Amino acid sequence: MTTLFISDLHLSAERPDITACFLRFMAQETHAIDALYVLGDLFEMWIGDDEDSPFLQQVKQAFKTLTDAGTPCYFIHGNRDFLIGKRFSRETGIIVLPEHTVVDLYGTPTLILHGDTLCIEDQAYQRYRKKVHNPVIQWLFARLPLSYRIKVGDKFRQSSGKNNQAKSQSIMDVTEAEVIRIMRDANVTQMIHGHTHRPDIHNLNIDGLPAQRIVLGDWYDHGSVLVYDINSYQLETRNFNAPSSN
Numbered sequence: 623m624t625t626l627f628i629s630d631l632h633l634s635a636e637r638p639d640i641t642a643c644f645l646r647f648m649a650q651e652t653h654a655i656d657a658l659y660v661l662g663d664l665f666e667m668w669i670g671d672d673e674d675s676p677f678l679q680q681v682k683q684a685f686k687t688l689t690d691a692g693t694p695c696y697f698i699h700g701n702r703d704f705l706i707g708k709r710f711s712r713e714t715g716i717i718v719l720p721e722h723t724v725v726d727l728y729g730t731p732t733l734i735l736h737g738d739t740l741c742i743e744d745q746a747y748q749r750y751r752k753k754v755h756n757p758v759i760q761w762l763f764a765r766l767p768l769s770y771r772i773k774v775g776d777k778f779r780q781s782s783g784k785n786n787q788a789k790s791q792s793i794m795d796v797t798e799a800e801v802i803r804i805m806r807d808a809n810v811t812q813m814i815h816g817h818t819h820r821p822d823i824h825n826l827n828i829d830g831l832p833a834q835r836i837v838l839g840d841w842y843d844h845g846s847v848l849v850y851d852i853n854s855y856q857l858e859t860r861n862f863n864a865p866s867s868n
């Protein structure tokens with residue numbers, strides 16, 4: 623049987639091509655799978671579960687159809703959609719997991735996470751992350767009027783776009799030592815994450831044991847899916863303009 627992993631779709635109303643590719647993926651590829659894991663940055667922004675739109679309704683409905691059919695669907699917060707909460711879970715049937723979770727993938731204990739916690743050299747980002755993950759700050763932010771939160775979100779998106787251009791490529795990637803530290807602490811030899819937008823399968827060595835770090839791809843110019851079968855896995859792409867099957 624098969625388990626699917628996706629992340630970094632950065633879905634937004636401004637990118638109907640990504641949304642169409644995602645909806646096609648959900649309609650055509652999620653029959654008879656064991657589970658779907660979404661490892662963060664499903665959305666380009668998320669300022670509260672109370673935001674609604676036809677775009678959001680369509681995406682939420684796709685998950686609801688899947689979970690109502692009995693396929694478990696799990697989500698780990700990304701650096702964009704870390705405010706996704708209980709109401710979103712209720713509306714979609716999605717189960718939100720802790721930011722670092724160990725799952726048993728057909729007998730292989732695997733640490734799954736978004737990946738932004740591995741980029742410890744990006745100190746400015748880690749400081750910002752600490753603040754916005756503070757429960758009191760989140761409680762206060764959630765009580766601001768929706769219109770104001772949308773404005774704050776747009777401001778953050780402009781500034782983070784600029785900040786990222788300024789940052790060197792290397793600090794935007796994971797710190798190898800942190801990867802090893804976290805895998806050793808979790809006592810695993812397999813990790814799956816997203817965030818860096820550098821899809822790849824890395825072989826590493828942890829205390830003499832062979833280990834793998836699987837990085838999921840973003841969906842900026844094509845879809846990216848990790849198809850994990852009982853005894854093999856592969857990172858696959860999904861073209862936006864693939865002819866629909868019917």
Ligand SMILES: O=C(CCCCNC(=O)Nc1ccc(S(=O)(=O)N2CCN(c3cc(Cl)cc(C(F)(F)F)c3)CC2)cc1)NO
Binds near residue numbers: 761778818
């Ligand atoms: O993303 C990458 C590379 C870039 C990685 C770093 N850049 C990045 O993460 N940018 C970013 C993330 C989220 C949004 S947001 O619009 O969704 N939104 C902003 C306001 N948020 C907030 C929450 C709280 Cl509790 C409190 C506040 C407060 F108080 F500070 F105002 C604000 C909620 C979330 C906008 C931009 N790779 O994948």
Ligand SMILES: [Mn+2]
Binds near residue numbers: 630662700701702816
């Ligand atoms: Mn990210």
